[in-house]
Amino acid sequence: MDIAIIGLGLIGGSLARTARLRTDCRVFGCDRDGETLRLARELGAIDAELNDEKLRGCQIVLICLYPGEIVNWLGEYADRIAPDALVIDCGGVKRTVMEGAAEIAQGRRWHFIGGHPMAGREYSGFRYARDDLFDNASMILTPMPKEELPVLQRARDFFMDLGFRRVQFTTPPIHDELVAYTSQLAHIVSSAYVKDPLAPRHKGFSSESFADMTRVARLNEDMWTELLMLNRDNILPRLESYTERLNAYRDALRDGDAEKLHALLAEGRRLKESLEEA
Amino acid sequence: MDIAIIGLGLIGGSLARTARLRTDCRVFGCDRDGETLRLARELGAIDAELNDEKLRGCQIVLICLYPGEIVNWLGEYADRIAPDALVIDCGGVKRTVMEGAAEIAQGRRWHFIGGHPMAGREYSGFRYARDDLFDNASMILTPMPKEELPVLQRARDFFMDLGFRRVQFTTPPIHDELVAYTSQLAHIVSSAYVKDPLAPRHKGFSSESFADMTRVARLNEDMWTELLMLNRDNILPRLESYTERLNAYRDALRDGDAEKLHALLAEGRRLKESLEEA
Numbered sequence: 001m002d003i004a005i006i007g008l009g010l011i012g013g014s015l016a017r018t019a020r021l022r023t024d025c026r027v028f029g030c031d032r033d034g035e036t037l038r039l040a041r042e043l044g045a046i047d048a049e050l051n052d053e054k055l056r057g058c059q060i061v062l063i064c065l066y067p068g069e070i071v072n073w074l075g076e077y078a079d080r081i082a083p084d085a086l087v088i089d090c091g092g093v094k095r096t097v098m099e100g101a102a103e104i105a106q107g108r109r110w111h112f113i114g115g116h117p118m119a120g121r122e123y124s125g126f127r128y129a130r131d132d133l134f135d136n137a138s139m140i141l142t143p144m145p146k147e148e149l150p151v152l153q154r155a156r157d158f159f160m161d162l163g164f165r166r167v168q169f170t171t172p173p174i175h176d177e178l179v180a181y182t183s184q185l186a187h188i189v190s191s192a193y194v195k196d197p198l199a200p201r202h203k204g205f206s207s208e209s210f211a212d213m214t215r216v217a218r219l220n221e222d223m224w225t226e227l228l229m230l231n232r233d234n235i236l237p238r239l240e241s242y243t244e245r246l247n248a249y250r251d252a253l254r255d256g257d258a259e260k261l262h263a264l265l266a267e268g269r270r271l272k273e274s275l276e277e278a
Numbered sequence: 279m280d281i282a283i284i285g286l287g288l289i290g291g292s293l294a295r296t297a298r299l300r301t302d303c304r305v306f307g308c309d310r311d312g313e314t315l316r317l318a319r320e321l322g323a324i325d326a327e328l329n330d331e332k333l334r335g336c337q338i339v340l341i342c343l344y345p346g347e348i349v350n351w352l353g354e355y356a357d358r359i360a361p362d363a364l365v366i367d368c369g370g371v372k373r374t375v376m377e378g379a380a381e382i383a384q385g386r387r388w389h390f391i392g393g394h395p396m397a398g399r400e401y402s403g404f405r406y407a408r409d410d411l412f413d414n415a416s417m418i419l420t421p422m423p424k425e426e427l428p429v430l431q432r433a434r435d436f437f438m439d440l441g442f443r444r445v446q447f448t449t450p451p452i453h454d455e456l457v458a459y460t461s462q463l464a465h466i467v468s469s470a471y472v473k474d475p476l477a478p479r480h481k482g483f484s485s486e487s488f489a490d491m492t493r494v495a496r497l498n499e500d501m502w503t504e505l506l507m508l509n510r511d512n513i514l515p516r517l518e519s520y521t522e523r524l525n526a527y528r529d530a531l532r533d534g535d536a537e538k539l540h541a542l543l544a545e546g547r548r549l550k551e552s553l554e555e556a
Contacts, residue, residue, distance in 0.1 A: 191546030
């Protein structure tokens with residue numbers, strides 16, 4: 001089977017390397033950056049550069065571009081994609097992408113499925129791509145309504161073969177609502193956390209909890225601005241309720257109310273434990 | 279050399295196991311919980327139970343109790359500690375402990391040094407103690423003013439022999455100020471983060487950033503209430519300025535101001551990078 005990968009950044013590059021390592025597929029890739037393409041070829045992450053002829057032979061097309069570019073690419077190449085091909089994007093928001101893709105897919109025979117691999121690193125670009133990035137990750141898929149079951153099965157099998165721990169089917173609104181909390185809010189929290197004036201003095205005075213808390217502050221601000229802006233209706237209520245919860249700890253500390261503070265900490269501990277048991 | 283370890287919880291138990299593994303010291307320990315003591319003996323984490331006679335022969339005494347109990351123990355056992363012994367506590371706040379200890383140490387020949395191993399796990403108790411818990415950790419030491427240099431050297435050598443990555447000398451006020459940000463605020467942030475009503479639905483929709491963000495919500499609320507209350511004058515300004523920084527992201531999202539959001543994210547990314555380079 002032949003695969004096309006559009007965009008060889010951290011995610012596209014990692015998908016390419018993983019597919020080459022763990023499947024018999026031929027992998028064709030493209031990237032607007034010539035140096036990235038050269039590196040991907042030399043490292044063996046792709047079999048060859050993607051072109052229109054090769055695209056017509058690919059049964060799976062993975063679009064690994066910034067959210068704003070996904071629908072543009074699809075519009076431009078819609079007529080060069082094989083009938084029956086699975087076309088899956090890897091963007092971190094799903095409602096806007098699915099709306100744009102649904103319009104283009106109309107009357108065409110290939111199948112578009114929204115996708116979001118729940119994995120990443122605090123570095124971006126092909127040079128950080130890994131062939132085991134997805135080993136413990138969930139692949140979220142948001143198919144079109146009434147997509148055929150065999151198509152969903154093909155998609156599921158492909159990502160399980162790559163080594164994902166699970167494939168999670170859902171709708172675009174549910175994806176965007178949950179990811180606003182599990183991932184996007186975490187990036188805002190981390191970014192805000194690292195900006196304390198004491199941060200430059202942390203060495204010798206910090207441990208794992210500081211490292212964890214600030215890890216994803218090292219983000220790609222171009223991509224994350226796009227993601228956060230496209231999902232701000234979901235992020236705002238999460239951020240606001242988080243800040244309100246923080247204020248309860250502040251009040252307990254300010255009032256010297258140890259009993260209240262103890263109850264707040266105990267509630268958080270119990271919730272965390274219940275997540276792990278679930 | 280003989281070592282006494284008072285309290286065999288996660289930290290005391292890990293110090294005992296590490297000292298037994300990596301030094302030639304004999305390790306004597308005590309714990310108010312009989313079952314913990316029995317386990318520690320059976321696992322070989324201690325050579326024997328500590329008693330008054332053995333305490334008189336120990337050159338190093340590590341007090342690994344909750345903050346509120348440290349000075350009480352010292353007051354009770356002050357006359358049974360060997361002259362020239364190093365007495366070091368492992369509590370997470372240092373000003374209150376040092377004040378209490380200074381009074382008791384007055385006119386006595388042993389040396390009290392405040393200590394704080396910057397390591398932990400999201401589990402507490404002896405059963406989670408490890409002999410490599412401190413391998414990448416900093417040991418913070420807050421000696422009395424004008425402590426003799428050879429005493430500081432002895433303390434430093436002991437912790438380096440245990441495998442700590444570094445020993446950081448400082449004053450109690452500086453310790454308490456910095457740790458309020460690097461560790462205590464992180465625990466509050468994590469505890470508040472996990473309480474979103476969407477949290478129970480995270481499975482399949484979350485990745486490393488969610489795990490990192492919520493890891494230390496699983497804390498021991500008895501100990502952490504003590505720590506946070508004893509250091510609330512330092513924590514409050516950190517928590518308040520953190521919340522203010524969060525509000526800047528909220529404003530940018532609410533106003534749909536992509537340029538502002540991009541600048542905020544870029545600033546956080548640059549700061550995180552500068553911490554790693556430092």
